[in-house]
Amino acid sequence: MLIDLHTHSRASDGTQSPGDVVRSAEAAGLDVVGLTDHDSAAGWGEAAVVARELGIGLVPGMEISTKLYGSGVHLLAYLPDPTYPALVDELTKILAGRTGRLAAMVGQLRDAGVDITEDEVLAQVGDSPAIGRPHIADVLVGKGVVADRTQAFDEWLSWGRPGYVTRYATRTDAMIEIVSAAGGAAVIAHPWGRGSRHVLDKDTLAELRDVGLVGVEVDHQDHDDHDRDDLRRIADDLGLVVTGASDYHGTGKVDHDLGCNVTAPSEFDRLIEQAAENAAASGRSVPEVVR
Numbered sequence: 001m002l003i004d005l006h007t008h009s010r011a012s013d014g015t016q017s018p019g020d021v022v023r024s025a026e027a028a029g030l031d032v033v034g035l036t037d038h039d040s041a042a043g044w045g046e047a048a049v050v051a052r053e054l055g056i057g058l059v060p061g062m063e064i065s066t067k068l069y070g071s072g073v074h075l076l077a078y079l080p081d082p083t084y085p086a087l088v089d090e091l092t093k094i095l096a097g098r099t100g101r102l103a104a105m106v107g108q109l110r111d112a113g114v115d116i117t118e119d120e121v122l123a124q125v126g127d128s129p130a131i132g133r134p135h136i137a138d139v140l141v142g143k144g145v146v147a148d149r150t151q152a153f154d155e156w157l158s159w160g161r162p163g164y165v166t167r168y169a170t171r172t173d174a175m176i177e178i179v180s181a182a183g184g185a186a187v188i189a190h191p192w193g194r195g196s197r198h199v200l201d202k203d204t205l206a207e208l209r210d211v212g213l214v215g216v217e218v219d220h221q222d223h224d225d226h227d228r229d230d231l232r233r234i235a236d237d238l239g240l241v242v243t244g245a246s247d248y249h250g251t252g253k254v255d256h257d258l259g260c261n262v263t264a265p266s267e268f269d270r271l272i273e274q275a276a277e278n279a280a281a282s283g284r285s286v287p288e289v290v291r
């Protein structure tokens with residue numbers, strides 16, 4: 001059983017349609033794929049139709065932008081009711097923050113001497129509801145300002161760089177409670193990616209578990225073997241589910257091929273069980289896992 005629980009489509013900053021992500025997952029030999037676009041459930045319907053056609057498993061989810069002690073934390077929400085009012089409210093604020101942020105980032109980049117317009121970025125965004133820095137990065141790549149998205153982030157778009165603008169994000173603990181109340185299961189994406197190991201230490205993860213955190217994404221390209229060993233030990237101690245995933249973005253992110261990291265079937269079962277418990281307790285109408 002090959003289970004990859006974290007991928008992106010054009011419903012956020014991936015390069016393929018939701019259906020094509022599922023087709024690529026099937027072609028890559030996966031048995032189950034999780035579609036987790038940023039702050040959006042927009043791809044779920046199309047992905048589910050294709051998953052049923054192909055007979056591959058699909059777990060609808062989303063990757064929500066949250067913050068804790070001033071640091072960004074990505075929270076994977078599996079199987080929440082996307083119409084749950086508190087979730088809708090927060091996602092609306094997050095998406096509005098993304099849109100307002102675009103003008104500010106483009107303005108700062110122009111001030112720093114980069115020839116870029118909002119329209120150029122919007123052309124890159126296409127039908128995605130979640131405008132993000134990767135779209136700006138792609139414009140910079142297209143113009144030859146940088147070689148790839150990584151360089152765009154390192155030199156222009158990360159915190160402290162000329163194009164960086166802060167934006168609205170829900171507190172991580174508050175969002176875990178919202179996801180649980182929406183009948184979903186919350187898992188922290190790449191907890192120690194981009195140097196955030198000090199933010200999400202064992203004590204903090206224990207506090208988040210106490211407000212409903214279900215798991216941590218241990219096997220992710222942002223973590224080296226040492227991080228993975230340490231995180232796995234912490235997850236075991238705290239009783240958190242251990243997941244693994246590619247964080248696939250189509251051609252938008254190199255070295256994140258489908259199935260490059262996977263989730264163990266026993267851990268997947270625990271995740272689905274916990275989501276089912278939250279769904280029952282919440283009384284919400286949650287999306288189905290396609291099997």
Ligand SMILES: [Zn+2]
Binds near residue numbers: 063
């Ligand atoms: Zn992420």
Ligand SMILES: [Zn+2]
Binds near residue numbers: 007247
């Ligand atoms: Zn992601």
